[in-house]
Amino acid sequence: MLHLCPAGLQMTIYLTFPVAMFWIANQAEWFEDYVIQRKRELWPPEKEDQRRELEEFKERIRKQREEKLLRAAQQGP
Numbered sequence: 001m002l003h004l005c006p007a008g009l010q011m012t013i014y015l016t017f018p019v020a021m022f023w024i025a026n027q028a029e030w031f032e033d034y035v036i037q038r039k040r041e042l043w044p045p046e047k048e049d050q051r052r053e054l055e056e057f058k059e060r061i062r063k064q065r066e067e068k069l070l071r072a073a074q075q076g077p
Contacts, residue, residue: 024030
């Protein structure tokens with residue numbers, strides 16, 4: 001088998017690469033510039049009225065399910 005690098009150099013590269021990637025990814029400026037900004041582009045912040053409508057919808061669905069379960073329990077065995 002052909003080895004291009006001595007074993008010590010190869011192991012150093014294997015260990016250095018992930019450490020360097022973690023170090024770069026954990027830099028606050030990089031994280032803000034690339035990750036947070038991209039997240040805001042993909043999922044813009046919700047508007048207050050949209051959030052309120054969603055909460056009201058969830059509450060209506062929950063009440064409907066509770067009423068259905070209550071009717072099923074009253075008609076039960």
